[in-house]
Amino acid sequence: MISTERPAAVQRWGRFGIVFAAVWLVFLFEPLAAGWHRRDLASGWIGITATLLFAVVFLSVFSSARRGRMRRELRPPLPQAIGDMTVLVALAVIMTVTLGEAGLASTVFLAVTAVTLLPAIAGGAVALGVAGVVELLATRAGWNVSSLPLAICAAAFAMAGVTALMNRNIALLNRRDEDELRVVQEERARMARDLHDILGHSLTVITVKAQLANRLLDVDADRARVELDDLERLSRDALADVRSAVEGFRGVSLPVEIARAREALRAAGIEADLPNSTDAVPTRLRELFAWTVRESVTNVVRHSGARRCTVTIDDRHVAVVDDGVGTDALLAGNGLTGLRERAAAADARVIVTHPQPRGFSVQVVAEEAP
Structure with missing residues (x-):
C-alpha cells in the first residue's frame, strides 16, 4: 500500500503557511487607514468592513489551496476557484468604490489569487485584465498609480513561477506513487501466475495419489505405502517450491x-x-x-x-x-x-x-x- 502520511516537517510548514500569507496583508493597511479617515461617513465603515472581509476571504482561500496541495491536488475544482474569485472581486469593487485609490491595493491580491487557483492561461489572463482595469480607472479618475499595473504583473508572474514549481513537484510525487502501485500490482500478478504454475499440477497429483492410496489400503497395503511415501515427497517439494517463490526466488x-x-x-x-x-x-x-x-x-x-x-x-x-x-x-x-x-x-x-x-x-x- 502506498503511504499518504505527510512527513512531520511538511506538516509543520503546512501549519505555519497561513502565517506567511498573513504577512502580505500589511499592504491592506492603506485602505484600512483610508476608511478610518472617513469614519464619519458610511462609505468609510463600508470600506473598512469590505477590507477586513477581503483579508479573511484571501486567507481562507490561500489556506484551502495549501491544504489541497498537501493532499497533492494541483489546484482546487474550477467551480470552487471561480466562486472564490467572484467573492474577492466583489469585495475589491466595494473597496474601490468606497475608498477610492486606496482600494486598488486589493488588485495585487486578486492577480496573485487568480494565478494560484486558475489554470495557467486563465490565471494569466485575469492578472493582465486586472492590470488593464487599474490602468483604465487610474487614467479616468486621475489617480497616481502608475507603478501599480507593473506591480500586479510582477506579483502574478512570480506567483505563477512558484505555483508551476509546486505543481511540477506534486505531479512527480503522484507519478512516483502510480509507478510504485503499478509495480506492486505487476508483482502480485506475477506471484499469482507463478503460484498457479507451481501448485496447480502438484496439488492435482497429490489429490489423485491420496485417493489412490485410500482405495489401496484395504487391497494392497504395500502399494498403498509406496503411494503414501510418494505423496509425502510431493507435498514436501511443493511446500519448498512455494517458500522459494514467496521469498522472492532467493533460492x-x-x-x-x-x-x-x-x-x-x-x-x-x-x-x-x-x-x-x-x-x-x-x-x-x-x-x-x-x-x-x-x-x-x-x-x-x-x-x-x-x-x-x-x-x-x-x-x-x-x-x-x-x-x-x-x-x-x-x-x-x-x-x-x-x-x-x-x-x-x-x-x-x-x-x-x-x-x-x-x-x-x-x-x-x-x-x-x-
Missing part, C-alpha cells in the same frame, strides 16, 4: 524456473515447449535441474537467436534444446562451468551437443540413485 525451485523460463521465452518472442509437471523429479535432483533450466534458457534468450526452445524433464534427465545458431563460446562460459560443478556434486553429467542442422542442446543426466 532456486524447479517449478519456479519453469514458470520464469516460460515468461522469458515469451518476452523474447521464442516459441516455448515446456513441461507441465515436474513431479517425477526426485528431491535430490530438483535444485540441479532448476539451475540447468535457468542457465540454459538464459543462454537461449541472450545468444541463440532461436525461434523455438524445448525443455524436457524426467526422473533422471533434463534437456534444453533450441534451434538457434549455436556457439562454442558458451562451452567456456561461467554458466556452464558452474553447472558442470553442480552436476558433479550430484553425481550427474552435463552433455552439450549441436543438433543438426542447427541449434544447441544442454542435457544433464543423473546416475542411478544408490
Whole structure:
C-alpha cells in the first residue's frame, strides 16, 4: 500500500503557511487607514468592513489551496476557484468604490489569487485584465498609480513561477506513487501466475495419489505405502517450491524456473515447449535441474537467436534444446562451468551437443540413485 502520511516537517510548514500569507496583508493597511479617515461617513465603515472581509476571504482561500496541495491536488475544482474569485472581486469593487485609490491595493491580491487557483492561461489572463482595469480607472479618475499595473504583473508572474514549481513537484510525487502501485500490482500478478504454475499440477497429483492410496489400503497395503511415501515427497517439494517463490526466488525451485523460463521465452518472442509437471523429479535432483533450466534458457534468450526452445524433464534427465545458431563460446562460459560443478556434486553429467542442422542442446543426466 502506498503511504499518504505527510512527513512531520511538511506538516509543520503546512501549519505555519497561513502565517506567511498573513504577512502580505500589511499592504491592506492603506485602505484600512483610508476608511478610518472617513469614519464619519458610511462609505468609510463600508470600506473598512469590505477590507477586513477581503483579508479573511484571501486567507481562507490561500489556506484551502495549501491544504489541497498537501493532499497533492494541483489546484482546487474550477467551480470552487471561480466562486472564490467572484467573492474577492466583489469585495475589491466595494473597496474601490468606497475608498477610492486606496482600494486598488486589493488588485495585487486578486492577480496573485487568480494565478494560484486558475489554470495557467486563465490565471494569466485575469492578472493582465486586472492590470488593464487599474490602468483604465487610474487614467479616468486621475489617480497616481502608475507603478501599480507593473506591480500586479510582477506579483502574478512570480506567483505563477512558484505555483508551476509546486505543481511540477506534486505531479512527480503522484507519478512516483502510480509507478510504485503499478509495480506492486505487476508483482502480485506475477506471484499469482507463478503460484498457479507451481501448485496447480502438484496439488492435482497429490489429490489423485491420496485417493489412490485410500482405495489401496484395504487391497494392497504395500502399494498403498509406496503411494503414501510418494505423496509425502510431493507435498514436501511443493511446500519448498512455494517458500522459494514467496521469498522472492532467493533460492532456486524447479517449478519456479519453469514458470520464469516460460515468461522469458515469451518476452523474447521464442516459441516455448515446456513441461507441465515436474513431479517425477526426485528431491535430490530438483535444485540441479532448476539451475540447468535457468542457465540454459538464459543462454537461449541472450545468444541463440532461436525461434523455438524445448525443455524436457524426467526422473533422471533434463534437456534444453533450441534451434538457434549455436556457439562454442558458451562451452567456456561461467554458466556452464558452474553447472558442470553442480552436476558433479550430484553425481550427474552435463552433455552439450549441436543438433543438426542447427541449434544447441544442454542435457544433464543423473546416475542411478544408490
